[in-house]
Amino acid sequence: MPDLKEQILSALRVVQDPDLHQDIVTLGFVRSVTIDAAGKANVTICLTTPACPVKDQLKVQAEQAIRGVPGVTDVSVIMTAEVRSAKPDGNKAPIEGVRNIIAVGSGKGGVGKSTTAVNLAIALGKMGARTGVLDADIYGPNVPGMLGATGRPKVIDNRIIPMPAHGIVSMSMGYMIDTDTPLVWRGPMLHGVMKQLLHEVKWGSLDYLVIDLPPGTGDVQLSLSQTAPVTGAVIVTTPQNVALQDARRAVAMFQKVNVPILGIIENMSYYLCPKCSHRDEIFDSAGGENTASRLGVPFLGRIPLNTTIRESMDVGRPVAVTDGEYGKIYEEIAQRVAQQVSLLNTDSKRPIAVVREK
Ligand SMILES: Nc1ncnc2c1ncn2[C@@H]1O[C@H](COP(=O)(O)OP(=O)(O)OP(=O)(O)O)[C@@H](O)[C@H]1O
Ligand SMILES: [Mg+2]
Incomplete structure (x- = not known):
């Protein structure tokens, strides 16, 4: 029997990013999963932009998926974001500190x-x-x-x-x-x-x-x-x-x-x-x-x-x-x-x- 954390991660694989067509675990969006003594799961999900149009939808889906895991008594999902930088262009100097x-x-x-x-x-x-x-x-x-x-x-x-x-x-x-x-x-x-x-x-x-x-x-x-x-x-x-x-x-x-x-x-x-x-x-x-x-x-x-x-x-x-x-x-x-x-x-x-x- 996998431990609770593994089960939560596995449950989160049903949550798909509709643009990237992959689940949020594979995409590396799930940043932390902790379970306290009372069985409450605290999960942090980090998206690629704070302006994500499906942020609320993903949060609800993640909460639902985690709630379905036996042994989980309560859920808290925190949504964060880290904007990725544009791919480097060898011919042009990047602007210091500017991602996009x-x-x-x-x-x-x-x-x-x-x-x-x-x-x-x-x-x-x-x-x-x-x-x-x-x-x-x-x-x-x-x-x-x-x-x-x-x-x-x-x-x-x-x-x-x-x-x-x-x-x-x-x-x-x-x-x-x-x-x-x-x-x-x-x-x-x-x-x-x-x-x-x-x-x-x-x-x-x-x-x-x-x-x-x-x-x-x-x-x-x-x-x-x-x-x-x-x-x-x-x-x-x-x-x-x-x-x-x-x-x-x-x-x-x-x-x-x-x-x-x-x-x-x-x-x-x-x-x-x-x-x-x-x-x-x-x-x-x-x-x-x-x-x-x-x-x-x-x-x-x-x-x-x-x-x-x-x-x-x-x-x-x-x-x-x-x-x-x-x-x-x-x-x-x-x-x-x-x-x-x-x-x-x-x-x-x-x-x-x-x-x-x-
Ligand atoms: N959706 C809108 N509704 C009402 N007024 C608008 C709207 N969009 C722009 N304007 C007005 O139209 C005028 C021209 O807009 P703006 O200066 O943004 O255009 P621009 O394309 O940047 O112009 P330029 O080519 O001169 O740089 C401005 O007075 C602006 O307030
Ligand atoms: Mg103008």
Whole structure:
């Protein structure tokens, strides 16, 4: 007869991770099993992200499985998480302390990249991941305003200290310069600035560094992909045809520089009139989801066009900070992004999505 601990481990083998298609024991998620004198089992399960969308489901299943083991009188399951690092890229220096870099881009301007990047970072932070956001829009930095963060960053031992706000840290040219003065960077200068923002900032220990890119497929995107090992890219688009064309270009550009696509987010998907509840699909409908399926990349969710979202950015308190309806939308999207990152870091065989035009 195996001892109780063995029996508990064996019972836990029925709990499957729905994404990784393996049980939590085989995956090494069960970190400790102890049984006290009264027969109470204390189990710790460590997932690959605190933003795991199936965390609660796995906890319930584990509790049920353990309860079924004869001799167990009570159960306590503690869920923790340890975010895995992106696989090392021999050609690019990792950013000290940063486990994953998530680039947020789009082909077209004004589709809501910065809004999405900032809310995504805050949602990840809120779920317990150590998160930073880097404003790579060095011509027109918006991140400080959206975070409501002001002042100049400190410099300690020649390293810039990122600015804290809403549970995350951030860095932007906006903290360093007078934001009303337009900036003109030449190519080589721009590369130097990107390098500094990535490598000379003391990011500390971060699970996710979200990068808010400027629109298009230009110098900044190229510089980022050459300077840092980007785990994956999230593409933001509106459902409108012109935005989708540009989104496809952005997907192709990231694939060309070997950055995996984590998925597509459809922003400004629809407008729900607060007075009459009429749903207006201002920029057309479902374009983001259809494009994702045509390109063979994950669809990460849709965000409505909404006054509360816009106002929250203007006053520097993004909706993701709150638990309301819109906070929840960003939370779910953040979970899907974290899930894609976990999949990339766990399964070396996950192919880089290939553009498959039908
Ligand atoms: N879902 C939304 N609902 C309402 N307003 C939104 C939404 N998403 C973005 N906005 C607003 O649209 C404008 C453009 O958004 P944002 O600055 O995030 O776009 P962007 O893609 O980063 O632009 P750029 O290409 O200039 O960097 C902002 O005023 C923002 O507040
Ligand atoms: Mg922007």
